[in-house]
Amino acid sequence: MIVGIVGLGLIGGSFAKAYHEAGWKVLAHNRSRSVLDFAKISGAVDDELTHENISECDLVLITVYPAAAARYLEAAAPHIGKKPVVIDCCGTKRVVCKACFPLAEKYGFTYLGGHPMAGNQYSGFKYADKDLYRGAPMVIVPSDFNNIVLLSKVKELLAPAGFGQISVTTAEKHDEMIAFTSQLAHVVSNAYIKSPTATAHEGFSAGSYKDMTRVAWLNAPMWAELFMENKDFLINEIEMLINNLNEYREAMEKSDMDELIRILDEGRIRKEEVDG
Secondary structure, eight states, X not given: OEEEEEOOSHHHHHHHHHHHXXXXXXXXXXXXXXXXXXXXXXXXXXXXXXXXXGGGOSEEEEOSOHHHHHHHHHHHHHHHOSSOEEEEOOSOOHHHHHHHHHHHHHHTOEEEEEEEOOOOSOOSGGGOOTTTTTTOEEEEEOSOTTOHHHHHHHHHHTGGGTOSEEEEOOHHHHHHXXXXXXXXXXXXXXXHTTSGGGGGOTTTOOHHHHHHHGGGSOOHHHHHHHHHHTHHHHHXXXXXXXXXXXXXXXXXXXXXXXXXXXXHHHHHHHHHHHHO
């Protein structure tokens, strides 16, 4: 079996290591030649992915930013053929799916949107981990929700990564959910660490601080692109958070202990409800 991987950052590099570990032949394309050469020397990649050999792949994973993913697929589309299943792994789905579904239809190859729900605060191939996806969810956006045979095949093709769950949804629903579960968390973490008090946190911080600030250490160009592509849903989540925060501030400004207890208890109950 052969997998082609476009982009050898944390996401693509982790896929490369996982598939190599599973015994697949790994072909890769990367903007920086030095990273590709290092991946080959390290054993994670067997050879370069090109327009000449992409049609030999069973699976092609595109793990670059959404705009770059669309540009790559537009250039590669005439060469893909009918054998590979192509899945992008971008953090938003509406923009990339809108660009790529028509290409798949025009050139007759199989394409699905995808988003592996795993990662960490670091970026680059040197942080890639063959176990990054083990037990993690994978979201799939197909063009045809009734093609059970294709969805079963996709599950088999993704098996080497070790995902714990594969969910199927629309691009619209994915982007709505990801604005809350991922993007808002990055905005809040990044804004929280800007307090002047943060410079004196040593000796006064423990798990809560570490959890709250972990994703503040982010790849700014990548997240900025994702935020802009999903700004309608993300702005809505930010506005709701601001409104909720104002409730806490107003209760304290008024020294209203009963109201403060009420809204704190409301949040605790909500946590129990959503997480069981």
